[in-house]
Amino acid sequence: MGPTGVLFPAEMKTSAVVSDTIGPIPSTIGEEKAAALEFIRRAQSGDVDAFEQLYREHAGRIYALCLRLKAGDSSDATELMQDVFVRAWRRLSTFRGDCAFYSWLHRLAVNTMLENARSDNRRTARVLSMDDTSRLAGAARSSGIDLKMDLEDAIASLPKGARLAFVLHDIEGYQHQEIAEQLSVSVGTIKAQLHRARRLLRERLER
Amino acid sequence: MTHEVIRHLLDDYVTGELTEDARGPVADHIAACEICSAEVESLKGILARAADLPRSIEPPAEAWLNIRSVIERDKEAVAADHGTSENFWRRPYALAAAVVLAAVLSSGGTALYLNSRGTDSSPVIATNTGNGSTPATFVAFTIEENNYLRNVAVLQDLLDQQEALLAPETVAQLKASLRTIDEAILEARSALARDPANKMLIEMLSGTYRQKMDLMRRTAEMTRGS
Amino acid sequence: MEADARAARDCARGWATLSRACIIGAATIAFASSPVIAQKKVERKIPLGMEGALRIVNMVGSIVVHGWGKDTVMVRGTLGAGDNFYMGGGYTGAKMFVEAVNDRDPKPARLEVWVPARVRLWVKTATANIDVSGVEGGLDLYVVSGTIDVTGNPHELNAEAIDGDIHIAGSPPWVRAKSATGTIVFKGASSDAAFSTVSGAVKVDGGVFERTKIETVTGNINFSGRLDRSGTFDFDTHSGIIDIAIPDKTAASFSVVTIAGGITNNVSNNSPIPGRFGRGAELTMDTSGGGAKVSVRTFKGPVTLRRTN
Numbered sequence: 059m060g061p062t063g064v065l066f067p068a069e070m071k072t073s074a075v076v077s078d079t080i081g082p083i084p085s086t087i088g089e090e091k092a093a094a095l096e097f098i099r100r101a102q103s104g105d106v107d108a109f110e111q112l113y114r115e116h117a118g119r120i121y122a123l124c125l126r127l128k129a130g131d132s133s134d135a136t137e138l139m140q141d142v143f144v145r146a147w148r149r150l151s152t153f154r155g156d157c158a159f160y161s162w163l164h165r166l167a168v169n170t171m172l173e174n175a176r177s178d179n180r181r182t183a184r185v186l187s188m189d190d191t192s193r194l195a196g197a198a199r200s201s202g203i204d205l206k207m208d209l210e211d212a213i214a215s216l217p218k219g220a221r222l223a224f225v226l227h228d229i230e231g232y233q234h235q236e237i238a239e240q241l242s243v244s245v246g247t248i249k250a251q252l253h254r255a256r257r258l259l260r261e262r263l264e265r
Numbered sequence: 266m267t268h269e270v271i272r273h274l275l276d277d278y279v280t281g282e283l284t285e286d287a288r289g290p291v292a293d294h295i296a297a298c299e300i301c302s303a304e305v306e307s308l309k310g311i312l313a314r315a316a317d318l319p320r321s322i323e324p325p326a327e328a329w330l331n332i333r334s335v336i337e338r339d340k341e342a343v344a345a346d347h348g349t350s351e352n353f354w355r356r357p358y359a360l361a362a363a364v365v366l367a368a369v370l371s372s373g374g375t376a377l378y379l380n381s382r383g384t385d386s387s388p389v390i391a392t393n394t395g396n397g398s399t400p401a402t403f404v405a406f407t408i409e410e411n412n413y414l415r416n417v418a419v420l421q422d423l424l425d426q427q428e429a430l431l432a433p434e435t436v437a438q439l440k441a442s443l444r445t446i447d448e449a450i451l452e453a454r455s456a457l458a459r460d461p462a463n464k465m466l467i468e469m470l471s472g473t474y475r476q477k478m479d480l481m482r483r484t485a486e487m488t489r490g491s
Numbered sequence: 492m493e494a495d496a497r498a499a500r501d502c503a504r505g506w507a508t509l510s511r512a513c514i515i516g517a518a519t520i521a522f523a524s525s526p527v528i529a530q531k532k533v534e535r536k537i538p539l540g541m542e543g544a545l546r547i548v549n550m551v552g553s554i555v556v557h558g559w560g561k562d563t564v565m566v567r568g569t570l571g572a573g574d575n576f577y578m579g580g581g582y583t584g585a586k587m588f589v590e591a592v593n594d595r596d597p598k599p600a601r602l603e604v605w606v607p608a609r610v611r612l613w614v615k616t617a618t619a620n621i622d623v624s625g626v627e628g629g630l631d632l633y634v635v636s637g638t639i640d641v642t643g644n645p646h647e648l649n650a651e652a653i654d655g656d657i658h659i660a661g662s663p664p665w666v667r668a669k670s671a672t673g674t675i676v677f678k679g680a681s682s683d684a685a686f687s688t689v690s691g692a693v694k695v696d697g698g699v700f701e702r703t704k705i706e707t708v709t710g711n712i713n714f715s716g717r718l719d720r721s722g723t724f725d726f727d728t729h730s731g732i733i734d735i736a737i738p739d740k741t742a743a744s745f746s747v748v749t750i751a752g753g754i755t756n757n758v759s760n761n762s763p764i765p766g767r768f769g770r771g772a773e774l775t776m777d778t779s780g781g782g783a784k785v786s787v788r789t790f791k792g793p794v795t796l797r798r799t800n
Contacts, residue, residue, distance in 0.1 A: 071324030438654040442671040449729035
């Protein structure tokens with residue numbers, strides 16, 4: 059378990075299910091309820107309604123991830139999230155049930171963001187300056203919100219590499235190795251970016 | 266290990282990623298070094314606050330509508346490629362009926378018209394498809410109908426909330442446009458009731474409905490968080 | 492969604508206040524007739540890469556954009572007294588916006604902006620007019636009731652209005668224009684064009700088109716252009732009048748169907764036949780051996796096919 063208490067996707071990877079669609083429920087997917095699997099099966103058969111149920115269940119978490127990956131820009135985050143779910147629909151047949159559905163979606167979100175960034179010829183690149191006091195739209199609010207909003211702002215203001223490393227490791231709970239593989243960089247680079255992110259966050263929050 | 270070396274290990278120390286061999290000396294140093302001790306506390310604070318961040322944030326309501334519209338276009342494209350009449354009949358026809366009901370809900374005038382004419386708003390496909398009212402077709406219609414009703418209702422709610430943000434002239438134009446679309450839907454629907462096997466009519470009706478959803482969505486987006 | 496979630500575009504953060512600011516259409520009219528108000532001048536300049544991204548938000552007034560060959564964004568303009576102007580960003584991306592001191596009575600701001608020609612530009616207004624020329628990168632332009640004027644050949648153009656007109660003079664390879672009640676006028680050529688209105692007219696007069704989709708509910712459609720023989724062309728309306736003019740020797744395959752309207756064919760000797768149950772009409776024909784696929788569908792809008800003069 060990582061600091062956030064979230065099970066790392068890596069921990070879910072055991073033996074792959076060979077069939078093209080989900081067969082008998084493997085023991086590695088203990089936390090997926092039977093109903094959720096039923097939705098996945100139906101969605102794989104083309105049932106858009108069932109896919110909507112999957113969307114309703116996971117959209118909040120995926121959106122939170124997208125929002126932080128996109129430095130708090132809700133326009134970009136919504137665009138990314140929509141991309142992710144459309145791709146999820148199109149690639150649903152490749153989901154073999156050897157990991158939690160959310161983990162599969164999560165990985166798809168990060169890959170989609172990276173692919174979009176690499177082939178971006180229609181998106182507005184947004185670079186937040188140090189002075190940009192961006193706010194996350196729709197972020198959860200509570201009585202202690204000032205501190206939380208400050209942290210969200212601070213994360214949004216991090217340089218891209220540092221932000222990705224921090225979001226994926228310290229918020230989403232990925233291991234260094236997993237992040238390195240997904241971002242196609244070395245573990246050393248991820249650690250350096252993490253170190254940088256935490257240092258910058260401390261500086262900005264403790265001012 | 267020197268102080269400088271240990272400073273670079275503090276991250277791993279806090280997250281429990283140090284090797285067993287290194288952990289002891291680092292812990293000893295932290296206990297004796299104010300700087301490193303403060304840094305460790307600070308790091309723990311950041312990670313604790315990160316752990317406290319919301320894991321789920323509600324996305325914009327229209328996101329699903331956009332996703333769904335792409336998925337529906339994908340399915341249409343697949344159905345067109347496969348050229349199977351059965352696939353063609355089920356979904357678009359269900360779509361047509363759903364469009365009708367959506368038109369009823371969105372336009373008071375339309376509802377009044379239908380009520381006064383005593384026209385049943387139940388799906389024509391349930392009785393006149395000519396290919397038999399199979400449970401699958403009826404289920405497909407019900408799903409489509411519910412989804413479109415829900416989607417239009419969501420959009421209508423959004424627009425109702427945002428009405429105050431728009432100039433009165435723009436609101437009037439928007440309402441006039443929606444009335445125009447509703448009238449077109451109603452006309453096409455009436456024609457469909459007389460000719461339920463008309464494939465083109467179904468497609469046109471679907472297209473008009475998509476235009477309505479697009480207009481509502483665009484208006485909601487333009488007035489929301491510029 | 493153009494295969495991605497480009498849909499859902501809205502600005503976040505500190506611009507939430509702008510969503511409530513300046514969206515008062517009457518202000519534009521008020522500006523024209525009100526006495527001279529104290530104004531604040533703006534003149535700023537920041538570096539921006541030749542293919543950088545720029546976002547501009549100004550709800551009331553006007554935004555005029557010129558593409559130029561420098562890696563710099565320069566803006567000159569005037570704001571209402573008390574209003575503020577913000578501009579910032581880095582070499583790859585920048586943004587500028589006008590913040591009204593009084594949300595309920597926003598004053599018009601006139602901005603004239605020079606941008607690197609290959610910029611990726613995103614502009615949003617409520618009633619301000621947008622005028623862009625000389626930009627070759629990408630354009631995303633959004634107005635509620637202002638007008639959009641684009642001159643030049645942006646690589647991609649997306650223009651959306653609720654009740655504003657859209658005028659495009661140029662040849663963007665990819666173009667999308669939508670307005671509910673406004674008129675869309677396109678003079679140029681495009682490989683992939685789609686225009687949509689509810690009651691606004693769509694007038695296309697130009698060069699070679701490859702893939703074109705024009706749809707209205709009650710708006711009239713006038714199309715005059717050359718059809719690439721491998722292209723597809725879709726014209727859909729509920730009750731608008733459709734007039735399609737094509738050059739002699741156009742190689743095309745037409746499928747025209749109207750549920751309750753009429754078809755007039757001045758392109759060939761083929762005659763329309765009555766539609767289903769004797770209502771409406773249908774016409775299927777090939778010209779010059781067939782080629783471009785042209786589909787015209789109306790519920791009751793009349794259709795005329797003719798040769799260009």
